[in-house]
Every structure is written in C-alpha cells, then in structure tokens.
Amino acid sequence: MAKLKYLFFIAILMCFVRPVSYGQTSHDLVIQDFYATGRFLNDDILGDSLSTGARKDADRVYVLKRNGIYLVRSFISNPNWVLRIKAENGTGSKPAIYSFKNDLTAAYPTNILTPRGNLYLKNIAMVNWPEFMPAEISLMPTVMIQAAGTGLTIEVDSCVLNGYKTGIQLPVATHKLKVTNTIFAQYGNLYNGNEGDGRPIDFRSVSTDSVFIQNCTFMDGTDRVVRHYSSTGALGDFYFDHNTALNGWGYHGFMALGFVGSKVTITNNVFVDCLAAGNDSTDAVRLVEWVDSGERGPSGAVRMCLITCVPNDTTKWVVKNNFYSVTPPLQAWFDTHAAQGFGNIVPLTWHINKKLGTDSLTAFKKETITFVKKTRDLVALGTWYNDPNGANRLKATTNFKPEYDFARPQWKFYTDTLNLSYQTAAAAYTGGAAGYPAGDLNWFPSRKSAWLLTDVERTTASVPQTFELSQNYPNPFNPTTNLEYSISKSSNVVIEVFNVLGQSVARLVDGHLAPGTYKTTFDASKLSSGVYLYQLTADDFVQTRKMVLMK
Numbered sequence: 001m002a003k004l005k006y007l008f009f010i011a012i013l014m015c016f017v018r019p020v021s022y023g024q025t026s027h028d029l030v031i032q033d034f035y036a037t038g039r040f041l042n043d044d045i046l047g048d049s050l051s052t053g054a055r056k057d058a059d060r061v062y063v064l065k066r067n068g069i070y071l072v073r074s075f076i077s078n079p080n081w082v083l084r085i086k087a088e089n090g091t092g093s094k095p096a097i098y099s100f101k102n103d104l105t106a107a108y109p110t111n112i113l114t115p116r117g118n119l120y121l122k123n124i125a126m127v128n129w130p131e132f133m134p135a136e137i138s139l140m141p142t143v144m145i146q147a148a149g150t151g152l153t154i155e156v157d158s159c160v161l162n163g164y165k166t167g168i169q170l171p172v173a174t175h176k177l178k179v180t181n182t183i184f185a186q187y188g189n190l191y192n193g194n195e196g197d198g199r200p201i202d203f204r205s206v207s208t209d210s211v212f213i214q215n216c217t218f219m220d221g222t223d224r225v226v227r228h229y230s231s232t233g234a235l236g237d238f239y240f241d242h243n244t245a246l247n248g249w250g251y252h253g254f255m256a257l258g259f260v261g262s263k264v265t266i267t268n269n270v271f272v273d274c275l276a277a278g279n280d281s282t283d284a285v286r287l288v289e290w291v292d293s294g295e296r297g298p299s300g301a302v303r304m305c306l307i308t309c310v311p312n313d314t315t316k317w318v319v320k321n322n323f324y325s326v327t328p329p330l331q332a333w334f335d336t337h338a339a340q341g342f343g344n345i346v347p348l349t350w351h352i353n354k355k356l357g358t359d360s361l362t363a364f365k366k367e368t369i370t371f372v373k374k375t376r377d378l379v380a381l382g383t384w385y386n387d388p389n390g391a392n393r394l395k396a397t398t399n400f401k402p403e404y405d406f407a408r409p410q411w412k413f414y415t416d417t418l419n420l421s422y423q424t425a426a427a428a429y430t431g432g433a434a435g436y437p438a439g440d441l442n443w444f445p446s447r448k449s450a451w452l453l454t455d456v457e458r459t460t461a462s463v464p465q466t467f468e469l470s471q472n473y474p475n476p477f478n479p480t481t482n483l484e485y486s487i488s489k490s491s492n493v494v495i496e497v498f499n500v501l502g503q504s505v506a507r508l509v510d511g512h513l514a515p516g517t518y519k520t521t522f523d524a525s526k527l528s529s530g531v532y533l534y535q536l537t538a539d540d541f542v543q544t545r546k547m548v549l550m551k
Helices: 002-014 041-046 134-139 328-335 350-361 379-386 412-416
Strands: 028-031 061-064 069-072 083-087 096-099 119-122 125-127 143-146 153-157 160-164 166-169 174-180 183-187 199-204 208-214 217-221 226-228 235-241 244-248 260-267 270-274 316-320 322-325 364-366 371-373 419-422 456-460 480-487 491-498 504-513 516-523 530-538 541-549
Touching (some): 041 069, 160 412, 166 183, 174 199, 174 504, 183 199, 183 412, 208 504, 480 530
Parallel strands (some): 028 061, 125 160, 143 166, 153 174, 174 208, 199 226, 208 235, 217 244, 235 260
C-alpha cells in the first residue's frame, strides 16, 4: 500500500512539471530536484542539447541542489562529450541520485551512469535502489557506474556510493581512475545475487593505465574491494593510500590485482574485519577465484591472502604503514572454526613479500583498532553461510533473510552518524607516513587539515625535450617554496618530499600529466627547519634534489 501511495504521488507530480533552472555562471546548469520539477535527471542531462544533437555547452557542469533528491529511470550516457556532475556550493546534505523503476518498462535502468566519454563526479550521493522503498532491494540493478567507452578518465571525489553489486566497473580499457574522499558502502546483494557479486571497484580483466585511490572508506560487502581477476591487461600504476576498510566478507578475496604494471603502492591503510569469511582452505567454491597468485599451502589448497596478484619480475612494490585488525566478536567466531584456519589472516602473498624484501616484515602490522561508531559485524552472515540450513558454502542464497545481511542504513548514516575514527593510543594513529593516522583521514579532520598537499599549475603547454626537476626557489625558504618540473611525454607523475631519514612528509603531485612545464608550491609551515629531499618520478625517470627550510 505504501508503495502504491508513493507511485501515485509521483504521478501527480508529473502533471506539474516545471522547466530546469539555469545557473548564472558561464558553464553551470543548476538542476532542481525531482520534488521541485517532477523531472528525471536523465531527461534533464540528455536533453541539454541542440536540435542538431550537439551539446549546448561542451564545458557544461551539472550542479545539483543541496538536500535534493534526483531519480534516474534510464541510464545516462555521454558519447563524445564530458559529463560533469557536482553539488552546489554551501551547506546542507549532498544531493542524492537514486536508480528508480521506469514506469514505461517496469524495470530499473541497467546502470545509473554508462560513461562513453570522460566522467567527473564531485560531492554527491548515489544509491542504486530506492532505499526509501526497502522491498525493492530484490530488484537492485547490477552496476552503478559502468564504463562503455575506451581510454576514459573517470574521477570521483567526496561522494557516497551506496547499495550495489558493483560500484564502478571498467570492462573496457581505461586511461585513468581516480577516486578520493569517497565512501563505498553496502556492496553486494544476496536478495538477487550471490556472495561473489559485491565489488566497489571492478576492473574485470582489462587494463587501466593509472589507478589512484586515496582517503576512501569501503564497508559492508560480500566480495573484493578491488577485482582484477583473470586479467589480460595490466593495472599500469596502482596507488592505494590512506583508505579504511571495514566488514569486508572477502568471498573471493579482498584486493585481487591480477596483472600489475610498473608500480604498486599500498600505504597508510587500515583494514578491520576484512576477509571476514575466513581463511578457509576447505571451501572449494570460494577458492575458484583465488588462483591468480599460483601459490598453494602445505595442504595443496590455494593460499588466501588479503592482497594477491599474478607474479612478475618487473613491478616495483611499495607496501608500508598498513594495519589490520580483527574485532573480538569476529575473532570469537573464527575460534569456533579454527580447524578450517579461519583466524589466520595473511596480508601478502609469498611473491609480494619477496619483492618487498626486508620491508615485508613491517608492511602490515596487526593492531587492535576500535572505531567510535560503526555498523554491526558479519558474524551472522558467516553463520548462515556455513550452516547446512543456510548457503552451506555453495555460493547460494538458500534461506537468506535480512537478519543475516550486513547493515543497510540509509545513505545519510554514513555522513551524519558513522564515525570510523579510532583510539589515539593505537599504534596506527601515528603509524602513517610522517606520523599521521593510517586509514581514511576524513575521519580525522584536524589531522587532515594539516596534511601537506598542494595544487599543480601548468606554466606552459610547449613540449619540453627532456624530463627535468629544477632547483626550488627560493632556497633556503620559509615557509613556502616553488618547484618547477618538465614532462617530455605523457606520464604518471609523482613529486614527493622526504626528510633526511627518508620518511615521506608530503606528496605534492600524484597523477597523469600531459607534456609540459609545471609549477607547484610546497608549504612547509608544519615542519621544522632542516634539509629536505624532493623527488620527481615520471614513469622510469627519477630525479632528486635538496632544499633547505630555515625558520
């Protein structure tokens, strides 16, 4: 009855459709929400074109209203044009985009976004089912964002992606994926899927030139946080830094990287109750997709590790300042399954350990971490999965009920109530680079505000003949100095500052840059006087210089 009333309300609204309101800035188009216009977001965005089919503004930015509710009943695709969606400036809740049943087809859209051109999202929430209609969860579409064009750049910042089988799926070769300050929650849906479906980021088997994931939170899901399984293309430069993960069931793994390319960086992360399904060498169904590493234990079963890849001799691995934890309720459940090895969480494969050398001894540390406010644990899910009256380890959803599910609060819980900060006495609190907390720094706003990051300014578009890192100026300096550098070909560029002990104190640049000469400013107001090293890494090119901070 409630559903019928809701649909009747929508039908009434549709009779009073008002036009979209346009913003006053040169490229912004401010779109009122569904309750103000009765219009669907897909119609507003796709309808923003000329009679010729060309876009009205090639540099358009779609601005959604704070506290707004936006419905999508047909996926939004952008062939040959860039799609940019962001929240309006100011206070109030993020605008929320919901997948919604199409009254013409009686079906949900296959995706919310199907980018064929570059995609940029900023400060919005996306929910792949109408969470205000709980019964509809069984009809949840499979994927939230599914790339359909090759060579794309996709950037997502300060968003909440909630409720899906796959959050971002890249089944075609992609240039760049950059995700920052974003919460991925409720990945997986056992009401119309299976345990292996839930994946925040799924590269399928293809290549992505550059992957940058920083200050994100991943929580409450069934399968891998990152899936790159049975891969035929490489993740060229993979960077996973300052992220927090909680309640990862880990059915087929936690981070399955498959083929990897020039460099893998996994630093300053916190993983709590990840691989909650246990390290179970007796579960043949789970083990099917753990084979990339090629490693087997004494029993002959495939080894289950938090991070796996296809071995190679060329990738440079940087894995440090990471922490993992098992909470008491999950540990107690592990203990009841000790014969199956459940509690034996292994962070890295033998191959990755070998590549790290002595650094492998401290790459991951086991720690007791207690979050201030989290969702419930996955013990009920594990009990159901292993029970002969439940799934009985058959990748099935027999007798599945909501009480076995992970928590499914509405998306605002993650911005208004959830608090994954942890005790300052934990080693992880000062265990990140330069003494910062490990994990998503958004849970430590006072510490994040002191984090040293700056913007990049391109000074010329002309193509330099060589890579070069110039001497900073002024030098000595107090407290800011400028760093100029030249890039002779399109490259993944990192500029990092180290103290004399070799500890990273700032990452000034990290991303894919076109050829040109660039300048960035280093603010050392939080640092003490002394000598510092700054290093440019651009693909295979590395150059280091010294600078002096004198206060």
